[in-house]
Amino acid sequence: MLPTTSADLIPGDLIQLDHQATTPCHPLVVQAMKPWWEQEWGNASSRQHRLGLTAAAAVASARHRLASHLGVEDDELIFTSGATEANNLALLGHARARAKAEGRCGHVITLATEHHAVLDPMHQLQREGFALTVLRPQDNGLIDADMLNDVLRDDTQMVSVMAANNEIGVVQPLRALADLCRSRGITLHTDAAQAFGHLRLNRDELGCDLISLSAHKLNGPKGIGALVKRRGVSIQPLFWGGGQEQELRPGTLPVPLIVGFAAAADLAHADLETWQQQLTLLRDRLWQGLKSRHPQLEMNGAHQPRLAHNLNITIADVSGVRLHRCLKRSLACSSGSACSRGEPSHVLQAIGRSRREAEASLRLSLGRTTTAAEIDRAVDVISACINQLHGS
Numbered sequence: 001m002l003p004t005t006s007a008d009l010i011p012g013d014l015i016q017l018d019h020q021a022t023t024p025c026h027p028l029v030v031q032a033m034k035p036w037w038e039q040e041w042g043n044a045s046s047r048q049h050r051l052g053l054t055a056a057a058a059v060a061s062a063r064h065r066l067a068s069h070l071g072v073e074d075d076e077l078i079f080t081s082g083a084t085e086a087n088n089l090a091l092l093g094h095a096r097a098r099a100k101a102e103g104r105c106g107h108v109i110t111l112a113t114e115h116h117a118v119l120d121p122m123h124q125l126q127r128e129g130f131a132l133t134v135l136r137p138q139d140n141g142l143i144d145a146d147m148l149n150d151v152l153r154d155d156t157q158m159v160s161v162m163a164a165n166n167e168i169g170v171v172q173p174l175r176a177l178a179d180l181c182r183s184r185g186i187t188l189h190t191d192a193a194q195a196f197g198h199l200r201l202n203r204d205e206l207g208c209d210l211i212s213l214s215a216h217k218l219n220g221p222k223g224i225g226a227l228v229k230r231r232g233v234s235i236q237p238l239f240w241g242g243g244q245e246q247e248l249r250p251g252t253l254p255v256p257l258i259v260g261f262a263a264a265a266d267l268a269h270a271d272l273e274t275w276q277q278q279l280t281l282l283r284d285r286l287w288q289g290l291k292s293r294h295p296q297l298e299m300n301g302a303h304q305p306r307l308a309h310n311l312n313i314t315i316a317d318v319s320g321v322r323l324h325r326c327l328k329r330s331l332a333c334s335s336g337s338a339c340s341r342g343e344p345s346h347v348l349q350a351i352g353r354s355r356r357e358a359e360a361s362l363r364l365s366l367g368r369t370t371t372a373a374e375i376d377r378a379v380d381v382i383s384a385c386i387n388q389l390h391g392s
């Protein structure tokens, strides 16, 4: 059974609304991993004794279950240390392989609102001689196929567009983008770190060639993720070693983390729709509660299509530093990505917010254990801080 209150998972009475940074590992996931740390500690590449073979069987089972959730074949899933590595492997690996095959560095495209784990490898490709277009989405955070079409070139080799945004939660129209890319022979990568386990993702329905995943955004362990690679899409490895993962990602497989990743994905998919409906109600209760008390608040990003557990708001007339200082003791939330090096959100600035507005913004992200009582407390706490800052 899933725990129903945060008290089951999180000590203390800090209201936890920062689940897009990471989530607590689910107790059933911890339980599923336990034997693989202790009794069954074999190396999945050791084929000559039972410990190794048992570990290999556990990896095979986890791989199969994860692949099934995405509608792909088992050998299309490559385990990595997380979505950061999966993005680097996909973007650097594919662009370099393609440049080698075609004898030239081509053109690559991404969005200004991507996570740094996409933007930084894209800038690395630019340093290596690829032409890079960073496309600014509309003010609601979304792009469409026409906007992408406008920046395609004859030499465009790869496009990377995230499935769901980690700060403003908007869900991009991947299918339409994939149809366009496919008609032009362009590889489409998506960073689905925030979407997997929250939206049903079928690779063929999405039409993507490369998909990056992370376990710790869906109540799985930190330090494990995967790259889903369509058969026939070439990638060069980023490093070399013992030949694991089809020689694309060598290194001893972290069996307990892989088992935990699959257990978390199974749990997330078991009640995905019910859970999403519940989160939508809670998220809307949070928004309506805040908006009714402070009509000047603005929501960042389109209300739909959006992840059910995300709300991002700007409180334009207060100081961001003072707002976050005021909230800190009672509420865990953020002003942007946990991987933003302390800078005001580049995502919010890309959708038209000033630096000052970006600083005075809150990303409020709900989790599996968030309750209506916590939402009401969060409304009270945020509202009290806004009133205090207005009064001072």
Ligand SMILES: Cc1ncc(COP(=O)(O)O)c(C=O)c1O
Binding pocket: 020, 021, 081, 082, 083, 084, 085, 115, 117, 162, 165, 166, 191, 193, 194, 213, 214, 215, 216, 223, 224, 225, 338, 339
């Ligand atoms: C959209 C997105 N991509 C990539 C990452 C990095 O994932 P990981 O921590 O698994 O490397 C994150 C996590 O913050 C994310 O939100």
